[in-house]
Amino acid sequence: MEKNKFFPEVMGNFAFGCMRLPMNGEEVDYEEFTKMADAFTEAGFNYFDTAHGYINGKSEIAIRECVAKRYDRSKFLLTNKLTETFFKTEEEIRPFFEQQLEWCGVDYFDFYLMHAQNKENYKQYQRCHAYEVASQLKKEGKIRHLGISFHDKAEVLDMILTDHPEVEVVQIQFNYLDYEDETVESRKVYEVCEKHQKPVLVMEPVKGGSLVNLPEKADGILRELEGGSNASYAIRFAASFPQMAVILSGMSDMNQMQDNLSFMKDFTPLNDIEYDALAKVCGVMKGLDLIPCTSCKYCIEENECPKGILIPEMFAAFNAKEAFHNTKGDVIHENALRHGHGKASDCIKCGKCEKVCPQHLEIRNLLVKVANTFEV
Numbered sequence: 001m002e003k004n005k006f007f008p009e010v011m012g013n014f015a016f017g018c019m020r021l022p023m024n025g026e027e028v029d030y031e032e033f034t035k036m037a038d039a040f041t042e043a044g045f046n047y048f049d050t051a052h053g054y055i056n057g058k059s060e061i062a063i064r065e066c067v068a069k070r071y072d073r074s075k076f077l078l079t080n081k082l083t084e085t086f087f088k089t090e091e092e093i094r095p096f097f098e099q100q101l102e103w104c105g106v107d108y109f110d111f112y113l114m115h116a117q118n119k120e121n122y123k124q125y126q127r128c129h130a131y132e133v134a135s136q137l138k139k140e141g142k143i144r145h146l147g148i149s150f151h152d153k154a155e156v157l158d159m160i161l162t163d164h165p166e167v168e169v170v171q172i173q174f175n176y177l178d179y180e181d182e183t184v185e186s187r188k189v190y191e192v193c194e195k196h197q198k199p200v201l202v203m204e205p206v207k208g209g210s211l212v213n214l215p216e217k218a219d220g221i222l223r224e225l226e227g228g229s230n231a232s233y234a235i236r237f238a239a240s241f242p243q244m245a246v247i248l249s250g251m252s253d254m255n256q257m258q259d260n261l262s263f264m265k266d267f268t269p270l271n272d273i274e275y276d277a278l279a280k281v282c283g284v285m286k287g288l289d290l291i292p293c294t295s296c297k298y299c300i301e302e303n304e305c306p307k308g309i310l311i312p313e314m315f316a317a318f319n320a321k322e323a324f325h326n327t328k329g330d331v332i333h334e335n336a337l338r339h340g341h342g343k344a345s346d347c348i349k350c351g352k353c354e355k356v357c358p359q360h361l362e363i364r365n366l367l368v369k370v371a372n373t374f375e376v
Contacts, residue, residue, distance in 0.1 A: 082125075207292075317336060
C-alpha cells in the first residue's frame with residue numbers, strides 16, 4: 001500500500017466513512033462493523049471518518065468500541081467535525097470537542113473539520129471564532145490537521161479559503177453526476193481547491209447509493225464495459241483527479257466493503273472508454289425527474305421532523321418509481337409509513353429540514369410532489 005502523496009500518514013487514497021454503518025434495528029451492528037473495520041485495515045487502509053450527528057451520535061461510540069479499543073492509536077487515523085447545531089458560543093466549542101474525544105475513545109483527532117460549511121452557517125463559525133479555537137487545539141496537539149467540509153457554491157469556498165489560509169484540506173461532494181451540475185458545482189468547487197492548493201477529501205462519490213442502483217438503461221451502459229461494479233466506476237471517477245487526497249465511502253455491509261477494496265487496493269484511473277460510458281449514464285440520469293437526495297439523513301437526525309416524516313425514504317420511493325416504473329417505489333413508500341411515521345402530505349412546512357439539508361433541496365415542495373405521486 002502506497003502512502004498518500006498529500007499526507008504521508010494516510011495509507012492509500014481510500015477511507016471508511018462512518019455515516020452509514022451496518023445496523024441491527026436502531027443500533028449499530030458492532031459485530032458486522034468490527035469485521036468490516038478489520039477487512040479495511042488488513043487491506044492496508046487506515047482512515048476513518050465520523051461526526052457527532054452521524055446515526056444520532058452512535059457512529060462515534062461505535063468507533064470507540066470497534067476501532068479505538070481494538071487497535072493501537074498509531075494504526076488508524078480518525079476525522080471528526082464541528083457541527084453548527086452543537087455550539088452557539090465560542091465557550092461551548094472546547095467542551096464539545098473534549099466530549100467528542102471521549103465518545104471516540106481517543107486523545108486527538110488526525111483531521112478535524114468545520115462541518116458542512118455554507119454561506120449562512122459560516123457566519124456562526126466566524127462569530128464564535130471556531131477556526132481560531134480549532135487552531136489553538138492544533139497547537140496543543142489535539143488536532144493534527146485542520147480542514148473544512150463544504151456544501152455550497154464555488155464563490156463561497158473561495159471566500160472561506162481566502163479568509164482562512166490555515167485550512168489544510170477541504171472535503172467536498174464530488175461525483176460524475178454532480179460534476180457539471182449548477183446546483184452543486186462540483187467541478188467549480190474542485191477548481192477552487194486547486195487554486196488554493198488544498199488537498200481534497202471526497203464525500204458522496206456514489207451520491208448516497210444513487211450511482212449504484214441505476215435505472216435499467218443506465219445500468220446497461222456500464223454492464224457493456226464488462227468490468228467492475230457501478231460503485232467502482234463512480235469511486236474511481238472521483239479518485240482519478242490529481243488533487244484528490246482521499247475518497248470516502250459510506251459502507252454499510254461487508255459486500256460493499258469487499259467490492260470497494262477490490263478496486264481501490266490497487267487503484268487505476270478511469271480510461272477514455274469508461275469516461276465515455278459515464279457521460280452516457282449522465283445523459284440517461286439527467287433525463288429522469290429524480291430528487292437529488294443523498295440520504296444523509298441530516299433532515300431527520302439533526303432536526304427531528306415534527307410529523308415524523310421519513311424524508312429520505314419518501315424521496316427514495318419517488319426516485320424508484322420514476323427510475324424503475326415498477327412496484328419498488330410503492331414498497332419503499334409503504335415501509336416508510338410503518339410504526340406511525342407521517343405521510344408526505346402531513347408536512348406542516350416548518351422548514352427545519354431545509355435549514356440543514358446539504359443539497360439545499362426545497363424539501364417542503366418536494367414532499368408535495370411525493371404526496372401527489374403516492375397519495376392520490
